[in-house]
Amino acid sequence: MSAPKTNAMRLLDSLGIPYEVRTYDVDPDDLSAESVARRIGFPPEQTFKTLVARGDRTGVCLAVLPGNAELDLKALARAAGDRRAEVVPLREVQPLTGYVRGGVTALACRKDYPVYLDELAQLYDRISVSAGARGIQILLRPEDYVRATGARYAPISKEKS
Numbered sequence: 001m002s003a004p005k006t007n008a009m010r011l012l013d014s015l016g017i018p019y020e021v022r023t024y025d026v027d028p029d030d031l032s033a034e035s036v037a038r039r040i041g042f043p044p045e046q047t048f049k050t051l052v053a054r055g056d057r058t059g060v061c062l063a064v065l066p067g068n069a070e071l072d073l074k075a076l077a078r079a080a081g082d083r084r085a086e087v088v089p090l091r092e093v094q095p096l097t098g099y100v101r102g103g104v105t106a107l108a109c110r111k112d113y114p115v116y117l118d119e120l121a122q123l124y125d126r127i128s129v130s131a132g133a134r135g136i137q138i139l140l141r142p143e144d145y146v147r148a149t150g151a152r153y154a155p156i157s158k159e160k161s
Contacts, residue, residue, distance in 0.1 A: 008107035008132040012140070015148055019140040022128070026135045031102035033067025040128065040137050044068040047128040047137070048121065050104045052093050055082030058114065060096055062106045064129065064145075065118040069157035079116050079154035105130040106149040107138070115151035117142070122153060 003023045012019050024039035037047035047067040054060050058080050063071050077085040094100055098110035106115040107129070121127050121142040129145065131138045145151060 003131070003136045004133075006108075006132040006136060008105050008130075008138060011108040012138070012144075012148060017140060017144040017148055019138045019144070020126075021131065022137045022139060023135055024137070026102070028102075031134070036137060037067050037128070042128050042137075042139070045120070046124050046126065048118070050106055050130060052088045052096055052104065053085045054088050055080045055085045057082045060088070060111075061085075061114040061116060062097075062104075062109065063116050063118075063156055064106060064121075064151065065157040066120055068160065069118070069120075070160045072156055072158040075154070075158075076116060076156045079152070079156060080114060099130075099132055100134065102134045103130050103132055103136075105132045105138075106151065107145075108132060112150070115149045116154045116156050117146060117149075117151040118157045119153045119155050120157065121145070 003021050022040040033049040034044045037044040044067045051063045073085050126139045128137045
């Protein structure tokens, strides 16, 4: 099945960044990054999820981390120059980003929020991120993702407890 062009793909096209599209059947009851990784046949540690967070000083930011890890809020706060950070309530995600849960991406986001990409991304030739719609993932080089989003590498993930 051919995927419709998303704004994220249009952004990458406009920057001349190569990427691969992988589509999958969405299970609305399981939008986890691990589930997406299984469905696209890609390792969960290379399938990155994008979480919307808010720092007490700098405001909204996007945290992009491996699908098999969890966000370290203290580390994100340090990276962003905040005293503390929290994940925003689900009801705020779409108004802030223009994307629905399971389809959030820093690529072509509604606003240019600061993006923090977990430093583990540098270990891989390619990572997978949402294309901005459920059921569509983009595989690209971490350096290209950084170029397209202005992301900064930071140690923001920890093993799931």
